[in-house]
Amino acid sequence: MNSETAYIGLGSNLGDRKKYLxxxxxxxxxxxGVRVRSRSSLYETKPVGLAEQxxxxxxxxxxxxxxxxxxxLKACMDxxxxxxxxxxxxxxxxxxxxDILLYGDMQIEQPDLTIPHPRMHEREFxxxxxxxxxxxxxxxxxxxxxxxxxxxxLRSDGEISGIVKIEW
Ligand code: GSY
Numbered sequence: 001m002n003s004e005t006a007y008i009g010l011g012s013n014l015g016d017r018k019k020y021l022x023x024x025x026x027x028x029x030x031x032x033g034v035r036v037r038s039r040s041s042l043y044e045t046k047p048v049g050l051a052e053q054x055x056x057x058x059x060x061x062x063x064x065x066x067x068x069x070x071x072x073l074k075a076c077m078d079x080x081x082x083x084x085x086x087x088x089x090x091x092x093x094x095x096x097x098x099d100i101l102l103y104g105d106m107q108i109e110q111p112d113l114t115i116p117h118p119r120m121h122e123r124e125f126x127x128x129x130x131x132x133x134x135x136x137x138x139x140x141x142x143x144x145x146x147x148x149x150x151x152x153x154l155r156s157d158g159e160i161s162g163i164v165k166i167e168w
Contacts, residue, residue, distance in 0.1 A: 001066045002066070003064050003065060003066050004064070004065055004066075004103060004104040004106075005037075005062060005063070005064055005102075005104060006062075006063045006064075006065055006072060006100060006102060006103045006104070007060055007061070007062055007063070007100075007101040007102045007130055007133070007134060007137075008028070008060065008061050008063060008076065008098050008099065008100055008101065009058065009059075009060050009098075009099045009101045009117070009120065009125075009126045009129070009130065010024055010025070010058065010059050010060065010061065010096065010097065010098055010099075011045075011056045011057065011058045011094070011096070011097045011099075011125065012024075012056065012057050012094070012095060012096045012097070013047065013053060013054045013055060013056040013057070013093050013094065014054065014093045014094060014095045015095055017056070017057040018042065018057060018168070020083055020095050020096040021042070021057055021059060021096065022168075023083060023096075024079050024080075024083060024096050024098060025039060025061060027079045027082065027083075028061065028063065028075070028079065031067075031075050031079075033065055033066040033067045033071075034063050034064075034065045034067060034072075034075065035063065035064045035065070036061050036062070036063055037061075037062045037063065037064055038061065038062045038133045039059065039060075039061050039062075039133070039168075040059045040060045040061070040129035040130070040132045040133045041059065041129065041132060041165050041168070042057055042058075042059050042165070042166050042167070042168050043057065043058050043059065043125065043128060043129060043163050043164065043165055043166070044056070044057055044163070044164045044166055045057075045058050045124070045125040045161075045162075045163050046161070046162050046163075048123060048125065053093045054093060056125065057166070058125040058126070058128075058129060059129050060101065060126070060129035060130045060132075060133060061133075062133050062134060069100065069103050069106065069108060069113060069115060070113065072100060072103065073100060073112075073113055076098035076099075076100065077098075079096070079098060080094075080096055080097065080098060083095050083096045099117050099120075099126070100113075100115055100117065101116060101117045101120050101126060101130060102115065102116050102117075102120075102130075102134075102137065102139070102140075103115045105138075105140040106140070107140055107141055116139055116140060116141055121139065121142060121149050121153075122153065123153075124150075124153055124154075124161050124163060125163070127146065127149055127150040127153060128150060128163060130146050130150075131146045131147050131149075131150040134146050135147035
């Protein structure tokens with residue numbers, strides 16, 4: 001069976017945030033057809049979107065997987081459900097969130113799944129951890145490396161982002 005390299009962005013801003021992220025990564029490790037190859041540092045980040053909510057912890061992982069994109073999406077959604085994610089408000093607080101950022105060089109644009117993730121290139125909380133584990137990966141739509149995309153948002157965003165690296 002063919003395998004692909006995929007990248008998942010994880011975030012949590014409710015309860016024991018580090019524990020939720022650790023559990024979610026353990027669950028990915030225990031998913032048939034998925035091997036977690038690397039894990040980024042952990043970052044505390046200010047909420048993007050709805051400002052009136054707690055700060056997030058964010059990280060990213062690299063997977064090697066035989067799962068097709070929709071099966072990987074289902075595995076991520078199952079993990080969110082098992083970790084009792086309750087999304088009351090869109091963009092609002094959540095125990096854990098798993099987003100497929102990249103899946104090989106694949107491009108998918110469907111109502112229920114867009115790969116590469118449609119907003120990853122605008123989000124420092126996604127690009128910073130991803131640039132740590134996959135700096136030279138090329139974004140298949142923008143044809144730019146992750147490292148360069150990260151530098152671009154740093155240049156365009158004059159503000160200090162306030163992202164803090166914390167211990168796992
Ligand atoms: O799509 C991820 C959920 N999310 C986040 C996040 O993970 N981190 C930060 N800093 N802001 C966010 N806003 C949303 S929505």
